[in-house]
Amino acid sequence: MNGEQLAAWLEELGLADHLEGAGLPSFERDLGGVARWRDPGTGAPLTDDQLADLDRVLHQDGDDPAHAVPLGLVQLRRRAAVRTALLASPTHSYASLARLRGVSENAARFAVHKAAERHALLLVAYDGGVLVPAFQLTDDGELRPELAAILEPLLSSGMEPWQVWAWLTQPAGLLGGQIPHEAARDEGEAGIVRHAAVRLAERARD
Known part of the structure; x- marks a missing residue:
């Protein structure tokens, strides 16, 4: 996946907001709606090689990498949802x-x-x-x-x-x-x- 496809995939899964919490590169969309990926350490734009590495990391779980879901991000999302519910009690x-x-x-x-x-x-x-x-x-x-x-x-x-x-x-x-x-x-x-x-x-x- 290229950067735009990767961003759209994560948004579809509802996981885009949990990238930073997992210590992974995150993105913001500019005024034109284009995803701009940033390195979490330097804040610099990600290179194509870094995007390819991120793609591999996010697709490493499961038997079929093409359709794998990033389990670490799913777990972070679940924990965040649970904490929100607990804090409302x-x-x-x-x-x-x-x-x-x-x-x-x-x-x-x-x-x-x-x-x-x-x-x-x-x-x-x-x-x-x-x-x-x-x-x-x-x-x-x-x-x-x-x-x-x-x-x-x-x-x-x-x-x-x-x-x-x-x-x-x-x-x-x-x-x-x-x-x-x-x-x-x-x-x-x-x-x-x-x-x-x-x-x-x-x-x-x-």
């Missing part, structure tokens, strides 16, 4: 959690980090700050008791917090499509959710 800052608990912001910050050190609370770093996903909390801002034994193996395994957040709040294959944190509210299901969490944590450690 209720979360707390130190300040809002302090108001919910009826304590000072400093006290809330201290308690949150002590709980996180014990793997007893999920914290997610975002935009230079910390988010406390609200699904894990009771109405008074404390950790839901039934989630303690589920969070501990996940957080102690070294799993990325975003991954833990996503697994707990989306349908899980290990649970037949149930949403883990919701299933855990049922005493009869909580043990099954914990078992699934332990299995997931074991995979993360491998």
Whole structure:
């Protein structure tokens, strides 16, 4: 593919916006609609040889290179979509959690980090700050008791917090499509959710 064909192909797949995040050359369309490819390191226009190399990289997955999909970019797109959905769900800052608990912001910050050190609370770093996903909390801002034994193996395994957040709040294959944190509210299901969490944590450690 030439540069224009490569750009159109990526746009059709919905992957053009994820090139830069993958550390790959990216492009912008000029006023005439022509794709202008740039080297991520220098910002210089890509040469024909560099475009050919990029083409090979993007088509290296799959048995048929002519129709292969760049799996790395697909995964980046999926992760971005998941993060967008997670960020749209209720979360707390130190300040809002302090108001919910009826304590000072400093006290809330201290308690949150002590709980996180014990793997007893999920914290997610975002935009230079910390988010406390609200699904894990009771109405008074404390950790839901039934989630303690589920969070501990996940957080102690070294799993990325975003991954833990996503697994707990989306349908899980290990649970037949149930949403883990919701299933855990049922005493009869909580043990099954914990078992699934332990299995997931074991995979993360491998």
